[in-house]
Amino acid sequence: MWRRRTGGDTRRSSGTARAAAQAEPAGPVEPPQQPALTIDALGRKCPIPIIMLAERINQVAMGGVVAVLADDPAAFTDVPAWCRLKSHEHVGSYELPQGGWSIHVRRNY
Amino acid sequence: MAYLDAASTEPLHPAARDALLAAIDAGWADPARLYGTARRAQMLLERARAEVAELIGARPDEVSFTSSGTQAVHLGVLGTLAGRRRAGNRLVASAVEHSSVLHAGALHERDGGEVEIVGVSRTGRVDAGAFAEAVARPGTALACLQTANHEVGTLQPVEEAARACREAGVPLLVDAAQSAGRLPIPEGWSVLTASAHKWGGPAGVGVLAVRKGVRWRSPLPEDERERRRVPGFENVPAIVAAAAALRARWEEAEAEGRRLSALVDRIRAEVPRLVPDVEVVGDPVLRLPHVVTFSCLYVEGEALLTxxxxxxxxxxxxxxxxxxxxxxxxxxxxxxVLTHGNVRVSLPRGVSEDDIDRFLAVLPDIVRRIRSSLGVH
Structure with missing residues (x-):
């Protein structure tokens, strides 16, 4: 069920899409670490998914992974940007079969 | 009300207002006809064209007036692609171009063409090396790059891109909508587009300049106006006012640009100091003098604007x-960068320092209230 998305979006045109296809392995990719906590933010608009993440990330142990399920396109950019601002690690974003992504974040502190 | 949205539209310059009122009386007739009033309209139109041409570094016969900056981009992109069909069908553009460029590209793709998008850095500046590589690939018909980004103010490496385009023999369309009248037009463009209401001219006037020797074919039905480049009756009074505004704005550009840029520096420094969890985005140095953009974590953009x-x-x-x-x-x-909680502040000519003081005074409490309404403290 997992397919890795490294960046960009479906609106991107052929050149980038081609480059991305070459860079990514074909077929489903397993996330490297199972999440210790899953936050269901499907159907919620940004900034709500980020607020839920910020509220709950301390519920996992240091080094643990939180999965944020979100389908607002803003979350695809905003969760990794939040990680950068807050010095947590964006592990990866994986497409969900029903649409949206499971966005994995590792707690760093 | 303090108007801090000059990047959407600059208020009409007083010089444009005077010119517009005079030209409504003197330049209403059809400039394509041969009687006295028509010749007078034509003279006003050609004088405005010569003035705009001089200010953007073009020859008058290279300049056409369109009905908007968007129309100038549509005609510039599609007309150059049509003229270059034999050379190839690939359009290269940066990922942060104005939607008019990207939408023209989407139409080109629907018609079987190819579009290659070149990415940008965290500050929104296009990677000049990647742009040059994309342009050099065989089959490139046209490359597009803005002078400066309309949302974050970052300047683009237009002169480097122009060098790469010249070496590859590919025309470069430069979208100068955000910088014309404020910063010098970079050298090396093949097609240049701009929009009068962004520099203090009236709405409804765009500029499309096509360098002599660049192959261009209208994507629209035949029409004789504007050297067969733009269909429809010219709005002579608005064009006259646009030229007057460009002249006046350019004469003030250095002094006013320095003043606005200092205010932008102040906002860039103060907002992260006054408001927690804010990211100021865009290049801090290589930027337009009047635009600053920041994103506030945990805040809905709409609530913030309201x-x-x-x-x-x-x-x-x-x-x-x-x-x-x-x-x-x-x-x-x-x-x-964060897409939510985003605010673009763009300073019009003559904005008062008091307005910026007041903005910095009210912003922290507004952000705090919105955050607490979402349960963030």
Whole structure:
């Protein structure tokens, strides 16, 4: 069920899409670490998914992974940007079969 | 109300207002006809064309007036692609171009053409090396690059891109909508587009300049106006006013640009100091003098604009909930920065320092209130 998305979006045109296809392995990719906590933010608009993440990330142990399920396109950019601002690690974003992504974040502190 | 949205539209310059009122009386007739009033309209039109040409570094016969900056881009992109069909069908553009460029590209793709998008850094500046590589690939018909980004103010490496295009023999369309009248037009363009209402001219006037020797074919039905480049009766009074505004704005550009840039530096420094969890985005140095953009974590862009409006400030946002589509801004997405809680402050000519003081005074409490309404403290 997992397919890795490294960046960009479906609106991107052929050149980038081609480059991305070459860079990514074909077929489903397993996330490297199972999440210790899953936050269901499907159907919620940004900034709500980020607020839920910020509220709950301390519920996992240091080094643990939180999965944020979100389908607002803003979350695809905003969760990794939040990680950068807050010095947590964006592990990866994986497409969900029903649409949206499971966005994995590792707690760093 | 403090108007801080000059990047959407600059208020009409007083010089443009005077010129517009005079030209409404003197330049209403059809400039294509041969009687006295028509010749007078034609003279006003050609004088405005010569003036705009001089200010953008073009020959008068290279300059056409369109009905908007968007129309200038559509005609510039599609007309050059049509003229270059034998050379190839690939369009190269940066990921942060104005939607008019990207939409023209989408139409080109629907017609079987190819579009290659070149990414940008975290500050929104296009990677000049990647742009040069994309341009050099065989089959490139046209490359497009803005002088400066309309949402975050970052300047683009246009002269480097122009060098790469010249070496590859590919025309470069430069979209100067945000910088014309404020900064010098970079050298090396093949096609140049701009929009009068961004420099203090009236709405409804765009500029399309096509360098002599660049192959261009109208994508629209035949029409004889504007050297067969733009269909329809010219709005002579508005064009006259646009030229007057460009002249006046350019004469003030250095002094006023320095003043606005210092105010922008102040906002860039103060906002992160006064408001927690804010990211100022865009290049801090290689930027337009009058634009600053920041994103506030845990804040809905629309709520922020509404509260700022109530407090008497007109600003704009690239956040999705404030746009006509549900997608977040393609510019912020391409930069990989926060797309929610986004505010663009763009300073018009003559903005007072008091307005900026007042903006910095009310912003922290507005952000705090919105956050606490979402349960963030």
């Amino acid at each position: 509260e700022l409006d109530k407090a008497g400030f007109a600003v704009s946002s690239g956040s999705s909930c404030t746009a006509s589509t549900l997608r977040p801004s393609h510019v912020l997405e391409a930069m990989g």
